[in-house]
Amino acid sequence: MTTEAPAAPGVHDAQQRFDAMIAADERIEPRDWMPDGYRRTLIRQIAQHAHSEIIGMQPEGNWITRAPSLKRKAVLIAKVQDEAGHGLYLYSAAETLGVSREELLDLLHEGRQRYSSIFNYPTLTWADVGAIGWLVDGAAITNQVPLCRCSYGPYARAMVRICKEESFHQRQGFDALYVLARGAEAQRRMAQDAVDRWYWPSLMMFGPPDTESAHSEQSMAWNIKRFSNDELRQRFVDIIVPQAEALGLTLPDPDIAWNAERGHYDFGTPDWDEFKQVLKGSGPCNRQRLEHRRKAHADGAWVREAAQAHAAKQAARRAAGDREAA
Numbered sequence: 001m002t003t004e005a006p007a008a009p010g011v012h013d014a015q016q017r018f019d020a021m022i023a024a025d026e027r028i029e030p031r032d033w034m035p036d037g038y039r040r041t042l043i044r045q046i047a048q049h050a051h052s053e054i055i056g057m058q059p060e061g062n063w064i065t066r067a068p069s070l071k072r073k074a075v076l077i078a079k080v081q082d083e084a085g086h087g088l089y090l091y092s093a094a095e096t097l098g099v100s101r102e103e104l105l106d107l108l109h110e111g112r113q114r115y116s117s118i119f120n121y122p123t124l125t126w127a128d129v130g131a132i133g134w135l136v137d138g139a140a141i142t143n144q145v146p147l148c149r150c151s152y153g154p155y156a157r158a159m160v161r162i163c164k165e166e167s168f169h170q171r172q173g174f175d176a177l178y179v180l181a182r183g184a185e186a187q188r189r190m191a192q193d194a195v196d197r198w199y200w201p202s203l204m205m206f207g208p209p210d211t212e213s214a215h216s217e218q219s220m221a222w223n224i225k226r227f228s229n230d231e232l233r234q235r236f237v238d239i240i241v242p243q244a245e246a247l248g249l250t251l252p253d254p255d256i257a258w259n260a261e262r263g264h265y266d267f268g269t270p271d272w273d274e275f276k277q278v279l280k281g282s283g284p285c286n287r288q289r290l291e292h293r294r295k296a297h298a299d300g301a302w303v304r305e306a307a308q309a310h311a312a313k314q315a316a317r318r319a320a321g322d323r324e325a326a
Contacts, residue, residue: 015035022151022223027152027153046090050090054115055115058289089158093158117201117205117275118136118202120278121283125194126190127190127191129176131173131191132198133172134243136173136198138170140166141167142235143232144159146232147225150225177194210229213228237265
């Protein structure tokens with residue numbers, strides 16, 4: 001029988017300091033020692049988040065040229081630009097953990113890292129843009145606001161700005177649906193149809209039930225996450241039920257009912273088999289989304305090369321100036 005060798009004294013002391021910082025709800029910074037499992041979990045979560053922001057530009061970008069007014073077009077362009085910025089913030093946060101952006105993008109393009117399942121659904125009408133803003137970004141805010149208190153400093157700080165911008169995205173989606181719901185009958189039906197199609201995938205955004213989640217318990221122990229998947233899903237439903245009433249639209253869930261004893265709304269169970277199939281790559285747009293991302297990355301190679309050449313030239317000029325000054 002073999003026994004595992006004890007950790008080196010230095011590692012043991014560092015682990016104790018890390019545990020004490022987590023227990024005190026302090027921030028872990030890139031210079032601090034951290035367990036390999038903590039680092040791997042952060043890289044996985046931050047990368048998935050960054051990939052989701054970049055892939056998430058596609059469903060709405062599809063409607064920029066077909067927005068119904070100049071105002072809506074300008075708002076949508078600004079929103080898609082925000083999503084690109086969110087991805088860049090998050091890739092930068094991941095890089096502080098010792099992984100390069102190029103590595104993460106390779107993993108995404110090879111299908112070895114995931115992005116949110118929600119972005120594998122098509123945007124069939126203009127109302128889908130409103131439904132994404134209200135439901136998808138609303139779910140994102142519910143999930144991400146607690147991340148502003150994440151134990152890893154660079155991730156938490158990135159989330160502060162991201163959440164502020166996501167709140168505007170949610171409001172513009174609500175506004176777009178509000179206008180449609182009070183327009184012509186065809187517009188109201190279009191809005192209701194979009195809500196019918198995006199409601200259940202939005203509930204799935206929080207991840208599988210707690211009993212099937214492989215990462216939630218440890219992430220919560222490390223203060224990376226503050227609430228479980230099911231807790232966040234309940235919060236989201238409690239928020240959107242009265243909002244749906246204000247919109248005059250119906251959520252496609254016959255099980256929604258106020259539970260006075262719990263102080264929350266009861267609601268139905270998402271189709272977790274569908275969720276698993278989408279994660280495996282069998283969603284309506286999985287292949288399309290990744291192919292588009294790979295092509296965009298390849299088409300933009302010359303921009304990255306030009307930027308690197310410019311940076312090298314600037315560095316050479318600064319070095320020459322330093323030599324002359326010396």
